Amino acid sequence: MTEFLQHILNAIVLGGTYALLGIGLTLIFGIMKVVNFTHGELYSFGAYMVFMFSAMLGLNFFLAILVAMVLGVVLGAVIEFVLLRPLRGANIDTTMLVMIGAWIAMQNLEQFSWGGVAKSISHPFPSDPLVIGDVSVSWIRVFVFCFAILLIAGSYFLINRTKLGKSMRATFQDRDTAALMGVNINAVYTATFALGSGLAASAGALLGPVFVVTPTMGDLAALKAFAIVILGGLGSIVGATIGGFILALAEELGAGYISSGYRDAMGFALIILVLIYRPTGLFALKERYG
Amino acid sequence: MKRGIIILWLVFLFSIPLWINDLYFLHILINTGIFVIAAMSLNLLLGYTGQLSLGHVAFFGIGAYVSALLSVGFDLELTDTYTFVFDPIPVWVAFLCGIIVASLFGWFIGKVAFKVRGAYFVIVTISFAEVVRLVSLNWVDLTEGPMAINNIPPFTLGIPSVWEMTFYQKEPNYYLILIIAIICYVLIRRIVQSRIGRAMISLRENEPLAASVGVDVTHYLVIATVIAAAMAGAAGGLYTHYVRIVDPDIFLFIYTVTMVIMVVCGGKGTLAGPVVGGIIFGVLPEILREFAAPEIQWIIYGIAMIVIVFFLPDGIVPALTNWWNDRRKGVLSSGLVADSDPAIRDKK
Numbered sequence: 045m046t047e048f049l050q051h052i053l054n055a056i057v058l059g060g061t062y063a064l065l066g067i068g069l070t071l072i073f074g075i076m077k078v079v080n081f082t083h084g085e086l087y088s089f090g091a092y093m094v095f096m097f098s099a100m101l102g103l104n105f106f107l108a109i110l111v112a113m114v115l116g117v118v119l120g121a122v123i124e125f126v127l128l129r130p131l132r133g134a135n136i137d138t139t140m141l142v143m144i145g146a147w148i149a150m151q152n153l154e155q156f157s158w159g160g161v162a163k164s165i166s167h168p169f170p171s172d173p174l175v176i177g178d179v180s181v182s183w184i185r186v187f188v189f190c191f192a193i194l195l196i197a198g199s200y201f202l203i204n205r206t207k208l209g210k211s212m213r214a215t216f217q218d219r220d221t222a223a224l225m226g227v228n229i230n231a232v233y234t235a236t237f238a239l240g241s242g243l244a245a246s247a248g249a250l251l252g253p254v255f256v257v258t259p260t261m262g263d264l265a266a267l268k269a270f271a272i273v274i275l276g277g278l279g280s281i282v283g284a285t286i287g288g289f290i291l292a293l294a295e296e297l298g299a300g301y302i303s304s305g306y307r308d309a310m311g312f313a314l315i316i317l318v319l320i321y322r323p324t325g326l327f328a329l330k331e332r333y334g
Numbered sequence: 335m336k337r338g339i340i341i342l343w344l345v346f347l348f349s350i351p352l353w354i355n356d357l358y359f360l361h362i363l364i365n366t367g368i369f370v371i372a373a374m375s376l377n378l379l380l381g382y383t384g385q386l387s388l389g390h391v392a393f394f395g396i397g398a399y400v401s402a403l404l405s406v407g408f409d410l411e412l413t414d415t416y417t418f419v420f421d422p423i424p425v426w427v428a429f430l431c432g433i434i435v436a437s438l439f440g441w442f443i444g445k446v447a448f449k450v451r452g453a454y455f456v457i458v459t460i461s462f463a464e465v466v467r468l469v470s471l472n473w474v475d476l477t478e479g480p481m482a483i484n485n486i487p488p489f490t491l492g493i494p495s496v497w498e499m500t501f502y503q504k505e506p507n508y509y510l511i512l513i514i515a516i517i518c519y520v521l522i523r524r525i526v527q528s529r530i531g532r533a534m535i536s537l538r539e540n541e542p543l544a545a546s547v548g549v550d551v552t553h554y555l556v557i558a559t560v561i562a563a564a565m566a567g568a569a570g571g572l573y574t575h576y577v578r579i580v581d582p583d584i585f586l587f588i589y590t591v592t593m594v595i596m597v598v599c600g601g602k603g604t605l606a607g608p609v610v611g612g613i614i615f616g617v618l619p620e621i622l623r624e625f626a627a628p629e630i631q632w633i634i635y636g637i638a639m640i641v642i643v644f645f646l647p648d649g650i651v652p653a654l655t656n657w658w659n660d661r662r663k664g665v666l667s668s669g670l671v672a673d674s675d676p677a678i679r680d681k682k
């Protein structure tokens with residue numbers, strides 16, 4: 045029972061960052077109809093920026109995370125402006141190919157500039173874990189979880205309560221009508237991509253100090269984000285949030301009770317199950333076709 | 335005249351080992367040939383049915399693993415007391431089994447994945463490849479995991495104990511791969527020009543319309559996947575018996591990306607596209623190797639993909655064909671006919 049509770053706790057803590065990844069991807073996916081293959085690279089970009097500012101340049105740890113987030117937003121805006129804006133209205137497969145090209149280039153640029161050796165980021169939290177009854181969790185993970193929840197709440201606020209969020213929701217529902225109502229579609233797209241990228245970079249910035257930073261860390265992150273989006277359903281932010289926690293739970297329980305080697309396979313097994321039994325996703329808003 | 339060009343090409347390809355003594359170059363050509371076969375099979379899905387399948391490396395790897403395991407033999411501890419022992423079988427039989435198992439997986443994944451389209455289909459196919467990779471990495475009892483399967487026997491030719499030739503050298507492997515590549519090319523050509531091929535192309539052009547006139551969508555998509563998977567499995571089998579070692583890295587996503595780059599750059603939906611793209615991206619790394627680190631090469635690949643999609647969205651082969659046709663038309667009637675030609679007008 046203690047073991048089970050420990051797994052549940054780990055899953056909740058990990059689920060926060062997974063949800064961040066998923067929300068970022070589902071926003072871009074839902075509003076722009078772009079499968080963002082660079083999502084994982086934004087994730088590792090965030091982690092490398094924390095490494096650079098905190099470990100190499102000696103900036104304050106918390107400040108480094110904030111800087112990494114901001115840089116993630118900026119990089120996202122740049123990618124959208126340079127690669128996606130000229131392809132507006134292009135076939136979804138075309139944008140996918142461009143994003144795959146960008147992903148390959150970015151990942152190898154990272155490998156070229158930082159080397160293939162895994163980097164670790166030291167953090168200012170005590171190494172003694174926080175003990176609650178029989179279960180324990182390290183302080184850095186508590187911090188990561190709280191920060192992730194804060195960011196998720198911030199995204200909900202942005203989307204549901206601000207003018208920009210209203211434009212984004214309108215664009216999601218019907219792009220052409222939104223444009224007729226005076227919504228600046230290009231600005232909404234850039235903002236969406238920048239926001240999604242920023243969320244991915246913050247997930248990387250938060251998890252970088254927990255794990256180690258490697259150039260290929262983004263690959264699995266991107267695939268997990270895809271799994272979360274499939275679980276939650278197209279463009280559903282609530283679905284992505286819950287999907288993140290479900291994936292974390294499946295991984296923790298799978299690693300604990302089946303085999304730790306198959307930990308990363310859980311997400312893919314979930315995708316296949318969802319597609320067989322509920323092809324519209326758990327919280328789908330739209331028919332899933334094309 | 336067309337027949338003459340084909341014969342010239344064949345003579346050229348078959349004579350390469352006679353006048354090239356550089357074994358390393360021959361090795362590059364063999365690898366290129368294997369990737370050309372894989373790219374041709376991917377083109378069937380990507381180019382003709384229009385489905386961006388990003389799990390293609392799974393079929394390649396399954397073909398490689400099955401062929402390797404059956405020709406080396408394996409034992410599997412099913413229960414504590416019972417161990418299933420599989421004795422090695424001849425390489426050719428193992429190779430065929432590899433193709434069959436790969437096509438069975440193609441059938442299964444076709445049935446599951448074609449419930450969805452577009453982005454979802456892409457993600458399902460990626461997930462499939464990743465699951466297969468993780469299984470090959472973790473099922474150490476069967477696949478040896480990261481320790482890899484070693485000492486895989488090469489292909490042989492002849493009758494055992496009478497006269498037998500084992501393909502240790504590069505030359506016989508080159509001929510074998512060339513012949514299988516030609517078979518695959520001819521097969522794809524025949525499929526594409528048949529009723530099945532027309533059904534596939536109609537799905538690519540307009541799926542709801544094709545369905546409304548009675549094309550059984552899933553049926554043809556599954557057929558395309560099975561054929562593509564079988565060919566990719568054959569490429570995997572050729573690879574494994576040539577390199578003679580196979581490890582889970584064979585399932586890396588980067589190989590799928592390589593195949594996709596080959597098809598897209600060469601020209602998807604054309605017969606020659608994957609061949610041209612395969613040769614360019616098979617030989618390019620060797621030219622770049624002199625003055626660029628592997629990371630830089632991959633950066634160049636990524637940028638090349640973006641540039642091609644932006645400026646040559648149909649790929650190299652259609653661009654060259656159009657240029658050639660325009661030129662000929664231009665010479666004939668100084669450009670006046672070009673605009674009234676329906677094929678060219680439709681392109682515009």
